[in-house]
Amino acid sequence: MALSYIPPIRDMQFVLHEMYGAVDALAQLPPYAELDRDTFNAVLEEAGKFAAEVVAPTNAVGDLQGCTLDVASHSVKTPDGFKEAYRQYIEAGWPALAADPAYGGQGLPFVLNQSCYEMLNSANQAWTMYPGLSHGAYEALHAHGSDALKQRYLPKLTSGEWTGTMCLTEPHCGTDLGLLRTKAEPQADGSYRITGNKIFISAGEHDLAENIVHLVLARLPDAPAGSKGISLFVVSKFRLNDDGSLGERNPVFCTGLEHKMGIHGNATAQLAFDGAIGHLVGEPHRGLAAMFVMMNGARLGVGNQSLGLTEIAFQNALAYAKERLQMRSLSGPKAPEQPADPIIVHPDVRHQLLAAKAWAEGGRMLGSYCGLLLDQARSHPDEAARVAAAAQLALLTPVVKAFLTDNGLAATIGCQQVFGGHGYIHETGMEQLVRDARINLIYEGTNAVQALDLLGRKVMGDQGKALTQFGKTIAGWAADYAREPKMAEFLLPLQDLGERLTELTQAIAAKAQRNPEEIGVAAVDYLRVVGHLSFGWLWARAAQVAQAAIAAGSTDPFYSAKLETARFYFARLLPEVETAFRRLQANSASLMKTSHALA
């Protein structure tokens, strides 16, 4: 019994076209001036079809089989079907979708690529990480590589013939990359020999592609200690001949695969670099900055992974709740002709379903909003507009990563609960979603690291400018609808939340001046509040669009559903901020002055 999946094309179109007018907005960016809505929709349809028909069938088997390492040959076999699905993926040209036409890309916008990825993530997160990581490597090389490196690597990454990785973590350092020890020794020919051990390298070794392009953080001999002495290198599994063809095997070997809670289909590799030949990407000692090009995209991507899992969890739990008969409604039988009512009549089942739906659709709204910001930050003809978009995106990136993944874990757990005991059994597929979703709160910077990034760097670090600007954007939108009585149920709580957040931010800033630790004490709750401000705004926007459509005479039940979900969000999910605010008022000593309790 595999999970069923219907690509949420209608909702994507609602968000992109009806809420954001994405095609018109993108048309202001020179690369997308010619983009039309039909092309946009056709890509979504085709990607959805590919995800549902080609990728989804590999999900359960991938979880059961996992990847296997042949220690003697250092080769990794992916689960049955992965290779064939990947072959079809590159044959159809999907890796090139949002890549630079200069290297064979199709030059479509990031936000469209992201929507396609959402569907791939729903279908199989572990499989999708192989092309996903490639995209990260592509981005880093594209932004920081020399022309020579770009010419050598980008076309093959764009075609998908080669895949990529990000090699950051070592056994003793994850978050704290300043501690890393992998060495890079300059060679006479301008290359470097890389030596060291990396762990947790997603897609680090596999049989999907003929070559793997590792982006590796390492230290040059003259590197200063800490995070300012880290450089970025490209090291490919097979060295390249002068004509770009594959040469001899580079000594970067998979020495082990991790046994993980989930994403079994992705090879999480231990990689030993034994003097592998690599090339410097960007400036010496500036590797962390270069890597952050990948990391920021990757963080949006992790939020998108949980969005995909939330959507498919919702779809399957909804279907089950309509079929499974158990007990009667407290207000009397709803299906008297049956031996019991479908469990969808029960309030807690409805709560779990609506929560998953509201988290998924809200995540889609915020993710796509950020996707559009990224396209604007990259391609807007006006520099001020690019800078403004980049600032908003920087503010919201940790929110997308942490808020969507927190929500995704809660939603997959809630949807699993709808299945009762059957949700605990592998065959229904729900427990895999929980196990897969779990990693998203951890990798690419734990959610607590995201919270510190948001409050410490993105808010306090620029004296609240980006946050204030975000608030102005929300207030500006709200002002347009302030006189619509039907919008009051959404605008009043939104305004209230905005005011409380402003006060809160000032209060934390004042406390942090006395004790910088207050930032850390507040950060996680603070991120949840900012997440709700973002969702509250976007759910209000969605409700406005739905109301307008209904007022214009539409009888499409999609709009009624959207309004109901918006109301559910405001009534039953947004209240989470009450706990956060209460906790944020608490004395930090209750957390930090606890040396006996944590002795």
Place this chain on the structure above:
Amino acid sequence: MALSYIPPIRDMQFVLHEMYGAVDALAQLPPYAELDRDTFNAVLEEAGKFAAEVVAPTNAVGDLQGCTLDVASHSVKTPDGFKEAYRQYIEAGWPALAADPAYGGQGLPFVLNQSCYEMLNSANQAWTMYPGLSHGAYEALHAHGSDALKQRYLPKLTSGEWTGTMCLTEPHCGTDLGLLRTKAEPQADGSYRITGNKIFISAGEHDLAENIVHLVLARLPDAPAGSKGISLFVVSKFRLNDDGSLGERNPVFCTGLEHKMGIHGNATAQLAFDGAIGHLVGEPHRGLAAMFVMMNGARLGVGNQSLGLTEIAFQNALAYAKERLQMRSLSGPKAPEQPADPIIVHPDVRHQLLAAKAWAEGGRMLGSYCGLLLDQARSHPDEAARVAAAAQLALLTPVVKAFLTDNGLAATIGCQQVFGGHGYIHETGMEQLVRDARINLIYEGTNAVQALDLLGRKVMGDQGKALTQFGKTIAGWAADYAREPKMAEFLLPLQDLGERLTELTQAIAAKAQRNPEEIGVAAVDYLRVVGHLSFGWLWARAAQVAQAAIAAGSTDPFYSAKLETARFYFARLLPEVETAFRRLQANSASLMKTSHALA
């Protein structure tokens, strides 16, 4: 790298002796008049040793191997080490601990047995379910079986030579047992032939014991439809000869084992009853009532499972947080001699650790409080006292089941998060704790079912009498300390919560008169509030005992730790009620009038 575990004997003694004066309280019950503190403590020490030394080493291997079914012989092999640990368990006489001396039991109190089980659950929940289920079968037979049945089955269940099960669920019915179809046909000799298929039978087949005693719900031929036509039968794997020795194999066969998210070491069996011979337990058609004897004990037991997992998750996360070096404290280096600070300096790590500690110790306080109530309900010489204890226990049983298991899932996830990427890897053992903890929110009645039981049956069903009595108990205790300035920080929020809960209960009652569905809409949040009232009270009591010890001159850091944890609980966990109250004020239409959203 296995999980480490130190039995929390000191904290158990604090709760049982210092908070509850358990030995004195038990001495008022005739069966325990002679019980002394040394015996009590010696049992705890020995049980802890057994759990840590014999059972804990089987945990990781049990998860990896799981159970295997030989289809041809219908036999199930448990993981390596399970059988030997069980042999030692019965050799040491542990199954007899709280059993009736009339059948070979040691006659010790339930609350002591429960503390021993907490440690076994920490060591290996899946293993502990084998003896745990036996205890449930023992209880049902002891309460409802005829003398003849008791003589035949109880001595062997008491010795542990045989184990037991509860056979309720069928493929189409879990919560809704009224739908069950398994048939019982009366035979001329007074026995019954049982025919039907049961699923999700924990410990349903295995190689630990020579016989398995199934307590089975089935329908007699003349049974009325629904839940009032269900009878309880005892069906043993091997039929018994007249002398009580094992006779021929009864046709109850394991036809499959479930592939589960966790508790892999426990055999979750599909059982086919093919005309197996059984005997009626209790009255015809009164099987559900008889089974509820098992269910209520089992629900306390499930809370206790999550308590055990929370404790071991906390211990291991604390140890890791003190060792793992990563980043610096925001207020400056705390371990300047090291390349980075131990991660325990970081606020979110502290939050996860303190939350787990507060949930574990709070769960121990509430679980033991209920354990003492059970002993009083069974053995108090005064009938009114028995009735009063039973009423309090009935109120709190769903709270123990749901609140402790919700908390346990949150805590194991939080402690896993402390490990970063390493927590996602099987070898650290943390991800297994999450997978094992997950079932506890589902089985023995999902947590939503517990919430309905609490609000619908235990509160509204008796016009709030039991809740009012519980409130009086709390208020009576609080009155004794109302003039102690040091207690104000605990008593004021507790009083406030009590008053808000009273108002809330009245408001729900008023709404429910108009629409019974309001009970279901409110139930889950309501249970969380009652859980916090219980924990708030018990943490206040713990703080009072700790303050008194400190005032009396104790310098034992245990008391300082207890106070710090109490303050953490009030400042940072109790605020969860703010979200619950806010949601409880919301219109139920936001949940129930959502037919388009859930179409």
